[in-house]
Every structure is written in structure tokens, then in C-alpha cells.
Amino acid sequence: MDFNIENRNxxxxxxxxxxxxxxxxxxxxxxxxxxxxxxxxxxxxLDLGKCNYCDxxxxxxxxxxxxxxxxxxxxxxxxxLNEAVERLITISQLDTVLTITxxxxxxxxxxx
Numbered sequence: 001m002d003f004n005i006e007n008r009n010x011x012x013x014x015x016x017x018x019x020x021x022x023x024x025x026x027x028x029x030x031x032x033x034x035x036x037x038x039x040x041x042x043x044x045x046l047d048l049g050k051c052n053y054c055d056x057x058x059x060x061x062x063x064x065x066x067x068x069x070x071x072x073x074x075x076x077x078x079x080x081l082n083e084a085v086e087r088l089i090t091i092s093q094l095d096t097v098l099t100i101t102x103x104x105x106x107x108x109x110x111x112x
Contacts, residue, residue, distance in 0.1 A: 002017055003016050003018075003028075010043055011041070011107075012036050014033075016047065016049075020051065020053040021054040022053065026055075026057035026058050034064075037072060043075050043111045044077075045077045046065055047079050052085070054085045059092060063094070075099065075111050086100075
């Protein structure tokens with residue numbers, strides 16, 4: 001499995017287990033996000049702590065998560081970004097759209 005899904009008190013935590021969030025993982029992640037959202041979850045934390053690479057399909061999956069949470073009136077928080085992924089998000093100007101923090105604990109505090 002390329003990612004772990006864990007239900008928390010008031011959110012769903014998705015931890016990417018691969019070093020790359022790319023075309024091999026992004027489609028499955030998008031499907032999972034739609035399923036999680038369809039079950040009524042409106043707060044999602046995406047932990048990219050193990051990722052050191054993200055491509056456009058990975059960014060697309062991140063934006064899907066953000067949109068699903070927004071549409072449900074919830075919160076999407078991205079955390080655990082390494083330097084390369086953070087730089088990509090900044091270059092794409094997604095840092096102005098997304099809620100980003102360093103750790104899962106901080107992400108949970110932002111939701112509660």
C-alpha cells in the first residue's frame with residue numbers, strides 16, 4: 001500500500017508511504033480521497049513526511065483533497081513537506097491556497 005489511512009477524532013489522516021507522490025500513486029490517492037469524503041469526512045490531513053518528490057499529478061491529488069474538504073465545509077491540512085516538495089508548492093503558488101504545517105500534531109490542532 002502506498003498510503004495509510006487512519007481515522008482520528010475529528011479528521012482522517014492520510015500518510016503517504018512512498019518517496020514519490022507521482023503518476024503511480026496519485027490516481028489511487030484521488031479515488032481514496034473521494035471515498036473518504038463520500039463517507040462524510042470533511043477534515044483531511046495529508047502527511048507527506050516520507051515524500052521527497054511530487055509531480056503535477058501529485059499536486060492535482062492535493063488540490064482534489066483541498067476542494068473536497070472546502071466543498072464539505074471542512075479543513076484540509078498538508079504537513080511534513082520536505083524542501084523539494086515545499087519548493088514545488090511555493091513555485092506553483094499553492095502555498096497561498098493550501099493550509100500547510102510541519103507536523104501531524106500541529107495539523108490536528110488547526111482542525112480542532
